[in-house]
Amino acid sequence: MNGTTEHQGPSSELATATDGLWDAVIAGDEYAAADAVTTALDRGADAETVLLEIIAPLQARVGREWAANRLTVAQEHTATAINERSIAALAHHPAVRKALERHGERPRGRVAVACIDGEWHALPARILAEVLRLRGWQVDYLGAQVPTPHLIAHVHRTNPAVVALSSSIATRLPSAHAAVTACQATGTPVLVGGAAYGPDGRYAALLGADGWAPDARSAADRLAEGPLGKPPPVRQVIDDLPHLADQEYTQITRTARGLVRYVVTELPARFPAMADYTDQQRRRTAEDIAHIVDFLGAALYVDDPELFTGFIGWTAGILTARGVPARSLLPGLDLLAEQLVDYPRATDLLSRARDTLRHPLPEAAEGRIA
Template structure:
């Protein structure tokens, strides 16, 4: 396609065919075939934004679904994601000559601790196609480094991505820091919950459910500059009880105590291999991390979602999920003096014991554009 030729908006069926061709390449880790699918579509005049968001992003969502249902391994999921990243890079190089910045400057970054960078990369490339000058900072950007970048570049806005809810305390710190230097913040990613409920709680300026919506919002009008003098560094009054801080600070000792007691509460654990025991300890650490995040947000539904999601992942891997209620009970015993924490854990046990989780409960919206938690929560691959 020549530079002066306007791109063609593909039909839904055309996007589905392209996505199927890309999946065939991505699923076997063939980066050359994958980039070939993308480049041929672009050479045929297909709209680059559609290739990004209606083809590559859709395939990445399928990668998450396949991993969650235990149809591909962790290694295959990582390889597929890497191939998709190469496809995005190929598209970026192909379109660079015809995407001259005509708008302002935006920094796009993942919050500290968030290493799922592909959703943020999709947004960055979409914004470039829309005429923005974009600084893509990648995964795991500590807030001090982000602020230093803003001071140096005088960006008009920041777009922050977080896929996993446990990154929300770090997201809150980044949002507050950016606003304190007068830079508005747009946030997105699965971590911010349905309809952006946590984006509202954490006082982000704008939430968008996907890259196209984010680009549309930024195109309508500039984000207003925050009033620096009105910024509050701690605007979550429920944190005054210190439960979040104390659980976070004592995470390692909590995991050790529950792990030791679990052998008596769940006798099958005595037959675990060293690998299984190691993975069990990792899973307990994630349970404590999600509990802490639920305390930070004062939202017990986040924890019940996580714990039932974990059970579904175990069921899909033919791993008994019956070790989860005893683990939660033991954790509640350790935290008996923490009323919010014990209430959240009780809700988790109730959600598990109702049995409302099956392998059929996987839904695509939990795994969009790479917003999944990859290789955790296998409960050590238990066989007991």
């Protein structure tokens, strides 16, 4: 299994498995989900294909359905848990176990697969770990939100050929930078992947990763090509990102809680509709403001306005799908801007975000910006 064959799309058997898995996920039936996966394998489906052409796209569909307000948060979490169980069922299928035993006689090398500290979205990393095992690698799968000191302790103990780091949320990029730098300090190259690094991997290069892959198949293909190369000399973060010298990122992240409290306290005077909000709606509003501040910090860290405006556009789409006017975000952005008037990069980002809301792109209005 080398992943270089051309993929023409799912066969009727794969289509049947896809439909069966989706029905099981929506019903919250983990046993039916496992049956759908194992039946596909029993009928000759390739395990990597099941992972990458059934389970991974289905998880992406779950995300889209949640964004469109057709699945609740609870349903989305249930679906993710069931998909994880489906991967476990695949990994323990007799045909897969036999293949792994054959690979175990002469493994390609050792890879540590982990999620960045604070990153709870572990399914992409789990899929990568299973694909690499199927390709003959010895894989240490460390799971979700691995603190960097623990990751480095594992690297020292096991000496992997490469560390693969996954992150789906851009607010984890500062932690990703620390983890990449720490791994490289041990002489271990780092391959990164996940939505956090941008659709073109722009933040992977910015943070000094040795490689980037948009998906598990691409990551496995890249590792099959040979070593990522010797890690560059370790540098201080501020040398890598000179714009951090203005201290805006540091100051705003240090005062994030206070900023959120201020906006939540003052917002009812700017947005009278909040007077009729339930306690749950007020909590969700506070969560939205906290996410905005977090993404503002991440955009300051990488010095990319598109990261922040893209998030605001995505949030506008989420609110619109739930019957909340996207322009309801404007008063909160105004309040943040008033508090951050002494921070030019931050105020510029907030100004761009307000322009995004006043003149939304069609895909933002329909909730398609991820």
